[in-house]
Every structure is written in structure tokens, then in C-alpha cells.
Amino acid sequence: MSITRETVLHVARLARLELEEDEVARMQRDLAKILGYMDELSALPTEGIPATAQVAAERAPLREDQLVPSLEQERALAEAPRRGAGAFAVPGFVEE
Amino acid sequence: MAALDLSVSELSAAVKKGDVSAREIATNALERIREKSSLNAFLHVSEQAVLAAAADIDARRQRGEALGPLAGVPIAVKDALCTTDAPTTCASRILTRRGPDGKPGGAAAGWRPPYDATAVARLRGAGALLVGKTNMDEFAMGSSGENSAFGPAKNPADPTRTPGGSSSGSAVAVAGGMALASLGSDTGGSIRQPAALCGIVGIKPSYGRVSRYGLVAFASSLDQIGPFARDVRSAAHVLAAIAGPDPHDATAAPTPVGDYAAACERDVKGLRVGVPEEYFAEGLDPEIAASIRGAIARLEGAGCSIRPVKLPHTRYGVATYYVVATAEASSNLARFDGVRFGLRIEPERGTLTTMYGATREAGFGAEVKRRILLGTYVLSAGYYDAYYKKAQQARTLIRRDFDAAFANVDVIATPTSPTPAFRLGEKVDDPLAMYLADVYTLPASLAGIAGLSVPCGATAARADRPPLPIGIQLLAPAFGEETLLTVAAGVERLCRS
DSSP, X not given: OOOOHHHHHHHHHHTTOOXXXXXXXXXXXXXXXXXXXXXXXXXXXXXXXXXXXXXXXXXXXXXXXXXXXXXXXXXXXXTOSSEETTEEOOOOOTTO | OGGGGSOHHHHHHHHHHTSSOXXXXXXXHHHHHHHTGGGOOEEEEOHHHHHHHHHHHHHHHXXXXXXXXXXXXXXXXXXXXXXXXXXXXXXXXXXXXXXTTSSBOOXXXXXXOSSOOHHHHHHHHXXXXXXXXXXXXXXXXXXXXXXXXXXXXXXTTBTTBOOOSXXXXXXXXXXXXXXXXXXXXXXXSXXXXXXXXXXSEEEEOOTTSBOOTTBOOSSTTTOEEEEEESSHHHHHHHHHHHBSOBTTBTTSOOSOXXXXXXXXXSOOTTOEEEEXXXXXXTTSOHHHHHHHHHHHHHHHHTTOEEEEEOOGGGGXXXXXXXXXXXXHHHHHGGXXXXXXXXXXXXXXXXXXXXXXXXXXXXXXXXXXXXXXXXXXXXXXXXXXXXXXXXXXXXXXXXXXXXXXXXXXXXXXXXESOSSSOOBTTSSTTOHHHHHHTTTTTHHHHHHTOEEEEEEEEEOOOBTTBOOOEEEEEEEESTTOHHHHHHXXXXXXHHHHO
């Protein structure tokens, strides 16, 4: 299986991940090899087989809907790399 | 330092009787951690907090107050679990603050969570001494501990070898006698495989048995917290302390928690043990195969009925797992964006998007990037059906294999790892070879059933290596932890002689 450089860059863009030039080449190689292995699944007949997204749904309990205090603002902001006006501060993004 | 050589129940009994003070235990554990610092088991040692907790236990005992079931027991916690009194980094630079040089900081500059994970809070409530946070593969992605941003942990049996992963430091802390027990997390084998490679007991409880609240999410449909200990009974005591429902985690099941200590004392006689030939196929080290078959023969000698079972979709386990787990990881790790905590890299005249990209580029290691890309790829338009949907269907078939097998047997016995501990560096350049190291542990994770690894022997000494531990994996249906512990205690007794 081969993965193009453009595919790696496209997926990296979707994942908001910048890659150095040597990383692009390496990921191209690694993804091709790993996805090639995953292609083993294509040989498995699965027509009519339901999908398992997770195994706990049938057991998930409901809880009482109670009002409880949430994390206080100061504690929520305590580890913020940058903050301002009681909020998380980020670079401007309106024009993007 | 006799206290650190006791079992969990022996030590907590000694603390309650006043035979040993919690302070003495804490001091001994901290000393042992210092002596063995070259094994790189810990990213953070909670020296002040653990001495304060010990002083509190000693004071309460003197006042005649009741002490918890883990009173004075030194326990280490994987750095994937949130702790209010210690940094939490998941062995990743993205969960550290920038240093004055503008580069990502070390583990000491790690994120300080605003709450404790439920499993951590329960250990504290039970009186445990939380000695520190353990090394791991970054975001629990790896099978050797080598993906830690802060250097690999080393196997106490042979420090040139890996302790396994991803809960590498938690296994080393216990195998190296630095803690009586530890917590790890197991998404595809990250407790069972390092337990096997380090010669200790490691339990991956059923999905939903232990609350995941405060466990940094890797693959939410697979992640589960569980204990390591040197012996089955000690692991059972720790599991009993952390198991059970939690209003903070809707997947933590209301199923009653069994009497795990009592389960360790039951006779294995009459239990049906299934042996799947698919787990003894090519690629399995012959010494491990012989050791596992020897342990199964001993169970038969003790009155178990040994039956062949078929798990025909085993060969699809690795591919299925790495599609499902990377897909879930790619969305879970989207939260590491430099906005609310941890690392932020802001390029000059940059935008929000360039900040995301630069932060994630600098913060994540190679394996994490690889899995984010894989997961994004299998979920992306045009590939979703061929990979993600297909893997979810394969997951159903793997679950059905186990359902059918457990109609006829109580537990399934297999090797935990196809090889003994491999050399550090041996597989770092071949991610696929590293993924294949998980071949025996992944299917049970996909099915959400209960599993553990218990030591059953060691390889013979060779000129180039000492004897290396071998673990047998035992599997039981979801919430079958009691049966699992009965058989594990049996294996432990039968294989000790």
C-alpha cells in the first residue's frame, strides 16, 4: 500500500498537527506499512454484522439529575497558558 | 526494610496493630525509590505529601480511630491518572509548561489537575500512601515504555530490557520493591503485558468495573484502570478498594463488587479452563509455550477440567484494535490544543490555527503523532467504511468468539506476551513490530472482558541474559473477576513450587 505525501499533509491538517519535513517522509512510510497491515480486515466477511462501538451501553445506569457546584472559575483557569478577563486568552482568529 | 516485603493485607494489619508506623513505611519506600532511581520508574515522587499522609495515619491510630483497608500501604500511580498533590503529564511534553528558554518543560513542570481521579480518591480514602507518579509510554501509547518523553523505565530483572508498557513505571515500581502495589491503565494490554515482563500480577478489570473519571482518555471504549502487585491477594485488595460505580463515570457499572479477597481462597477444583490453540500459533517463544502449558497441566492436576476452545477471529485482533484505538485517540487528543492547560507555542503574528499546529508539533512525540494521523485517516471521508466501520464489525465477531467460548468454560488461559522482555531499542524503529507484541492481550480489551496476568515461571538463564519472567494470561467473562482471582491464586500456588 502506498500513501502519498499529500495524503499525510491532508490528514495532518485535519488533525491540526504541523509536521517537520523529515516527519512527513517518515509518517508516509509508517502509515503505508501500518495501513497495509490493517487491510487484512478487508478479507473478513462482515456483511450483516452489527458494529460494536462500545461494550457498556446496555449496562449504563441513569443518575439523578441533581444541581451540584461545578469547577470554580479560578481553579479552571489556574493552569491556563494565557488568560484575561476571567477567560482563556487565545490569538485572534476572526479573519481565519 | 521488612515492611516493604510484606503483602498488602499483612502490612495494613501490622499498621493497625502498631507493629510498624506509617511514617517508617513511607521513609523506607522513599529510600527504596531513591536507591532504584536508575530504573526511572517515577516521574514524580510525592515526598512531602506521603510523609504528611503517613503522619495523619499514625495520629489517627494513636487516637484509636478506625483505619482504612489499605492503611499505610505504599502505592504508586500511573501518571495518566489525575492527582491534586502531584503533577500529571502522561509522560508527554504537551502536559508541561514552557520553561524560561521557551521550550517544553520537564515532568516537574507538569499540569496540576484540579481534581483527583476517582480511583486515586478511593485509594486515599482507604488509607494508602501515594508515593508518586510513574513513568509510562506517552498517553499510554506503546508496549515498552520507550515512548515516554522523559526516558524509558527499565526492567528490574535486566535493566538493558524493557519492562513492557504502557504502564512501564507502575510495573517497575512494584517489581523493584518501591511500592507494594500500583495503578496502571490497560487499553490493549498495558497492565497485563508489563506485569508478565516484570514477573508480577496485573489485573485489567472488566470494562466498567473501575471508574475512569480522572484517567486521561486514550481510547474511551477500551481504557480501564487496574492494579499491579507482587501477589494475587494483594492485587485483589487494591481492586476491591477502587472498583464500583461512580456518578462521575456513566460507564462505571452498577454491578455489585464481589468479595475479591474471599475469591482468592476458593478451590480451583471443578473449574473449566479453556485453551485456545489460536494463541499458541507461530510467533510464540517456545519456552513461553512450554511454561504456559505446564501451568495449565498443573491446574488440571488440581482438579480443573481443561478444554480446547476456538477463538477464530483472533488473527484480526491487532488490525481491529489499532483502527478502533487510533480513531478514538485522534478525537480524545484533540483537547490538547494549548488553550486551557499545558504547553502553548504561539508563533509570531500567528493565528489560533497556527498555535494549535505548533503546540501539537512541539508537544507530542512521534508515536502519538503517528496514532493521531492513523486515527484521523481511518475516520476521514472515503475511508471510514473500509477501516472504522469494518473494524467495529470485526469487534463484534471477536466479542462473539468469547461469548461462544465462555458458554463452555469458566476461564480461558493463554500466554500474556509472545516473547519475554525484549531489549530497549530493539523495536523502536518498527512500530508495526511493536504493535504485534500486543497480539494476545488486544482481543480481550476489544470484548471488554476481565483479564489478568500472573507469573508462572521464567526462561532459562543464558550467557547473554538472566532468567526472564513469564506470565500466563487468564480471561473471564465481563464481571467475572472473582473466578479469575480464584484461578490466578491457584496458578500462583501451583507454580511457586
